Amino acid sequence: MHRLVRTVLVAGLVAAFSAGATAATAPADAIKYRKAVMAAMAAHVSAFVLINFGKVDQQEYLKSHANALADLGAQGKVLFPAGTDTGDTNALPLIWKEQEQEQFNKLIAQLETSSARLRDAVAANDKPGAAAAFKSLSESCKGCHDRYQKKDD
Amino acid sequence: MTAPAPGRRRWLAAFVLLLTSLEVHANLAAQIERGRYLVQAGGCLTCHTADRPDAIPLAGGRALLTPFGTFYAPNITPDPVTGIGGWTDADLGRALREGVAPDGSNYYPVFPYPAYTGIEDADVTALGAYLRSLKPTRQQAKEHDLPWYLSSRLVMMGWNFFNFSPGRFTPDRSRDAAWNRGAYLVRHLGHCGECHTPRNLLGGLDHSRDLAGNPAGPDGEKIPDLTQNQTTGIGQWSADDIAFLLETGLLPDGDFAGSSMSAVIEDNTARLTPGDRQAIATYLKALSPRLP
Numbered sequence: 253m254h255r256l257v258r259t260v261l262v263a264g265l266v267a268a269f270s271a272g273a274t275a276a277t278a279p280a281d282a283i284k285y286r287k288a289v290m291a292a293m294a295a296h297v298s299a300f301v302l303i304n305f306g307k308v309d310q311q312e313y314l315k316s317h318a319n320a321l322a323d324l325g326a327q328g329k330v331l332f333p334a335g336t337d338t339g340d341t342n343a344l345p346l347i348w349k350e351q352e353q354e355q356f357n358k359l360i361a362q363l364e365t366s367s368a369r370l371r372d373a374v375a376a377n378d379k380p381g382a383a384a385a386f387k388s389l390s391e392s393c394k395g396c397h398d399r400y401q402k403k404d405d
Numbered sequence: 406m407t408a409p410a411p412g413r414r415r416w417l418a419a420f421v422l423l424l425t426s427l428e429v430h431a432n433l434a435a436q437i438e439r440g441r442y443l444v445q446a447g448g449c450l451t452c453h454t455a456d457r458p459d460a461i462p463l464a465g466g467r468a469l470l471t472p473f474g475t476f477y478a479p480n481i482t483p484d485p486v487t488g489i490g491g492w493t494d495a496d497l498g499r500a501l502r503e504g505v506a507p508d509g510s511n512y513y514p515v516f517p518y519p520a521y522t523g524i525e526d527a528d529v530t531a532l533g534a535y536l537r538s539l540k541p542t543r544q545q546a547k548e549h550d551l552p553w554y555l556s557s558r559l560v561m562m563g564w565n566f567f568n569f570s571p572g573r574f575t576p577d578r579s580r581d582a583a584w585n586r587g588a589y590l591v592r593h594l595g596h597c598g599e600c601h602t603p604r605n606l607l608g609g610l611d612h613s614r615d616l617a618g619n620p621a622g623p624d625g626e627k628i629p630d631l632t633q634n635q636t637t638g639i640g641q642w643s644a645d646d647i648a649f650l651l652e653t654g655l656l657p658d659g660d661f662a663g664s665s666m667s668a669v670i671e672d673n674t675a676r677l678t679p680g681d682r683q684a685i686a687t688y689l690k691a692l693s694p695r696l697p
Contacts, residue, residue, distance in 0.1 A: 294659025301653050390654065394661040403627055 273363075279335045286341070288330040297393075298322045300386075301335055316369075318374040321389070323366030329359040342402040356400065362392035434532060442647075443528055443605025445596045446681065447521070450672040452478040464488075464542040469515055470624050473608055474551035476515040484541035497536070498529040503571055504561070511561035514547070514568070519610065523574035523593030568609025583680075587688025590681060591616075595673065600628045600665065617695035626665055634694035647686035651675070 277285075300317040302308045337345045346352055366388035373381035444463070445451065455466030465480035465488075483490040489497070503696045504511055504518035512518060524532075555558065574593050576585040591597045602610045603619045618630030618637065630638040639647065647659045651674035654662050662670060672680060 291659075297661075298655065298659040299657050305653055307649075392659045392669070394664055394667065397660065398626070398664050 270336045277333070279333075279369065282333055282336045283339050283341045283343075286343075289327055289331060293324045293393075296324070297389075304386075322367045322371035325389070326337045328363045330335055330355075332356075340349050344400050344402055347400050356396075359392050359396045362388060362395070366392055400404060417496070436534035437538045438535075439528075440531040440533070440538075442676075443532050443594065444535055445670045445676045446590060447532070448596060448669060448673045449481070451668050452670075453481050461542050463536075463539065464544045465546040466544065468547075471515060471608075472621060473555060474549060476513060476551075477547040479546040480544050481536060482539045482542040482544075483537050484543050487543050487545045488541060489536065490541055492533070492562075494530050494533045497533045498526070500530075502573075502590065503530060503687045504565065504569070511565070513555070513558070513561060514564065514608070517599045519569050519595040520593050520596035520599060522569075522571045523589065525573065525589075528594070564607060564609070567607055568605075581687075583684045583687040583696045584691055586681065587684035587686070590598050590677075590685050591688050595685070597631065599627075601631050614695065616689075616692060623665060626663065628665075629663075630695055631689055632692045632695040633690065638695055639689065640694055644683065644690050645684035646682070647689055648679070648682040650681045652679075653686060 296317045299310075300314065300321070303310050303314050303317070332343065332347055334348060337348050339344060347356055366385050370382060370389055373379075373385050395400035420650050424478060450462055452467050452469065453463045453465055454460050454462070456468075460466065461482070461483050465478050467478045469476045480488040481491075482488045485491050492500075492507060499505050500507070500512065501518060501521040501524055503522070503572060504516065506512060506516065548633060577588070580588075598610055598616055600622050602612070603614050603617065603618045605611050605620075616631040617634075619628040622628035632638040633640040635641060650662060651670060652677070654667055654670045655691065656662060661667065674685070677685075
């Protein structure tokens with residue numbers, strides 16, 4: 253009896269994991285995921301800035317937020333799959349236009365490289381390097397948002 | 406009591422002269438320092454410095470794309486040929502507060518004299534002291550690139566008639582010092598309305614919608630509403646949220662301020678005193694919400 257329950261549970265879990273790995277993602281879930289990752293980045297940026305401007309005295313955690321930003325920043329390239337231009341999203345369809353690919357990919361690459369540079373500079377306690385990397389990171393964020401995000405009137 | 410011997414008297418006179426010149430010198434140094442601060446608070450750097458990393462501050466060159474053509478900001482270092490060398494405080498005051506050049510010609514209102522008209526005399530003097538203390542740079546600004554109907558600066562006299570009301574800032578005694586300081590910074594020195602207030606057909610500011618956002622801002626950007634409207638404006642922000650944005654460039658939701666504002670934050674508001682940022686926040690929090 254017990255063994256049966258255990259077998260069924262394990263089978264279910266295995267099925268859930270393999271489903272996650274193989275089944276196509278619903279666009280609505282991909283959009284939800286994109287928003288979650290964006291919100292996580294915004295939260296780490298906020299925390300980073302609060303420490304960096306001396307608003308809170310949590311210097312020892314600056315590294316955690318820089319590391320998290322580098323990990324999340326590397327995900328930029330997978331957050332905008334085809335089919336996620338409509339639905340509950342502020343992403344403009346312009347992102348998926350052929351002529352925009354070069355510009356869009358450049359900004360996504362800048363997100364990844366600048367956040368990686370920020371992580372390394374913070375780890376090395378290189379303040380000017382961290383400041384330059386953070387500036388580049390901020391430019392990639394707002395560069396994308398200015399051009400590709402729907403705005404309220 | 407006997408008068409000091411002539412030799413002693415001469416020493417005394419020299420000593421008094423020295424003290425006076427030291428005082429004048431200290432005064433000038435204080436004025437230059439104040440002028441440096443005002444140049445930041447006035448946003449002068451953002452337009453009068455070319456948009457490249459090695460640009461000389463205030464030596465001119467930035468192109469401003471507007472619906473009325475492309476303007477190139479002039480050199481305001483004290484070079485006598487290409488800058489403002491030789492200008493008196495009166496020249497500077499007239500330029501800032503009336504939009505008129507020393508030769509009597511009118512400036513285009515892309516130079517925010519309709520806002521600067523409120524600048525106090527003491528601030529004009531300090532700005533002059535600072536600008537004169539800069540190293541002169543010889544750099545000729547490009548000619549503006551304008552449609553035919555704007556090519557004569559005489560047109561601006563007509564424009565001024567409809568859109569420009571000169572006058573110094575007068576404090577509102579029913580409000581506190583922070584509000585009044587904020588009003589001076591927002592309305593005059595910082596000229597926030599130049600981007601955040603929509604324009605009428607003539608390109609003048611629509612003061613019935615002060616700071617209510619501009620769908621057609623500079624460089625084609627959509628400029629946000631700064632009024633207390635809960636949905637379109639910043640009604641849900643605290644005064645601290647506003648001061649924090651002006652210091653760090655970060656919005657309450659963790660996103661960064663848009664591109665033209667990031668230059669304003671870097672050149673201007675991040676360099677203000679915390680008290681001045683709080684004053685701006687106090688003034689903005691007291692605005693009425695924009696009507697739909």
